[in-house]
């Protein structure tokens with residue numbers, strides 16, 4: 345169903361995260377059964393012309409059923425959320441999730457999950473006595489989104505969508521300029537949301553122009569993040585590695601196949617080059633959505649799913665949208681020293697297909713190596729086609745999710761030409777499906793034990809469990825609810841914790857019957873401890889972040 349978009353003219357007057365706790369009406373006491381006492385404070389609920397108004401109760405929000413792959417129906421919402429269960433007393437802060445929540449604009453319906461215009465979802469928690477939660481969602485106002493709303497159709501190139509070529513010769517010349525300069529590419533930042541070390545919060549996807557800053561309280565789009573260097577580059581990793589002090593990312597070089605490894609200090613907008621890695625296969629770099637780091641090294645993957653220069657230059661879709669599958673080009677892993685910018689290892693590895701890297705660490709001793717873990721799809725790009733919206737909507741309950749495993753690379757640092765790839769644990773532990781991973785960020789680049797991911801309870805056409813993977817015991821624990829689609833499990837450590845899994849895991853769940861809620865699991869036991877319900881269903885989303893509350 346096509347959704348007409350209405351920009352909300354009235355500013356949202358609902359209380360906002362930190363101050364909202366002071367202003368919001370009190371929610372039911374902690375640990376209450378909130379179904380009985382559900383109270384909603386809904387503001388800014390402009391409904392679409394094709395929407396049903398609230399069916400019941402006091403919410404004022406739409407009750408139209410939404411599920412994981414249904415477009416969100418209004419541009420923004422903000423209000424208090426009832427809590428079921430017990431929030432830990434220490435859980436004070438804001439969880440924000442980014443993702444492609446709007447796949448319909450005017451008469452145009454997007455084809456692929458990755459195309460959707462970015463929708464942010466926020467849940468602010470205050471645990472302890474008088475526990476409270478507020479929630480919100482809001483569209484990111486990228487140029488791509490605003491132009492699409494204004495014209496009633498997408499104007500820029502999205503993941504699986506190339507706008508039709510212009511009719512007049514003059515406009516065709518304009519198209520060409522757009523292709524060469526990258527101006528024709530999307531800036532729809534629907535992948536990651538990252539608190540930078542200096543307090544700014546960035547959202548982004550794989551085009552360099554997609555980096556934007558958002559206000560974590562209001563979810564308002566503050567504006568484009570302008571890199572002040574002259575590195576240019578059309579594409580970037582959607583997953584920079586961000587710490588309190590720096591932002592590390594890779595810029596694929598599509599002309600001379602390789603990647604620039606760059607660093608930006610917290611507080612700065614200037615990326616500086618650490619070094620360059622040359623790709624070994626051809627004709628262009630392997631698709632690079634994410635990468636991994638250890639304490640000393642940056643690990644640059646090169647897989648046979650490669651950027652398609654022809655697609656980028658002609659604005660026509662390649663077999664895998666912007667990518668070609670070139671198995672004969674080989675698979676490689678490159679390791680660059682962060683402090684010298686020198687490539688210390690470049691090895692050929694068995695064929696792989698990985699979109700998300702989990703973590704990496706160094707192994708010392710006689711057989712010094714870098715160990716790198718990823719969500720590996722058995723060297724098969726079929727997962728991309730699995731995520732076509734019509735398949736997600738029509739094949740529910742069919743067992744068509746391709747198998748995936750925790751792929752563990754061992755990259756020797758002694759100059760050997762080959763690296764190994766093995767399966768870290770029996771994939772049956774996580775239902776032979778796994779992606780959308782997180783770890784305890786304190787273990788970034790270090791030896792670690794636990795990974796959290798979405799797994800599979802078969803039959804399914806999409807990951808439908810949350811799973812905690814113990815890489816030492818080689819076991820997994822899972823959370824599953826029939827008909828529900830959870831997004832990336834995001835680990836939040838208990839302040840002062842020393843055990844790797846001392847904390848909670850937060851995920852946002854979209855259920856088939858139109859429910860949407862934030863789920864809080866005890867990360868140690870992987871049992872549910874609380875859920876915080878939205879008064880409407882939520883579309884699927886990709887990645888989240890945690891912003892601890894500042895002391896009041």
Ligand SMILES: CC1=C(/C=C/C(C)=C/C=C/C(C)=C/C=C/C=C(C)/C=C/C=O)C(C)(C)CCC1
Pocket residue numbers: 458501502503504529530534535549550551579582633656666699778779780798807886
């Ligand atoms: C890189 C180029 C482009 C843009 C590419 C984009 C927008 C890529 C986005 C990738 C995403 C959102 C990946 C998400 C992965 C999620 C997974 C694996 C979920 C699994 C669930 O289990 C173009 C603009 C297309 C053209 C230039 C090149």
Ligand SMILES: [Fe+2]
Pocket residue numbers: 535582583633634700886887
């Ligand atoms: Fe991602």
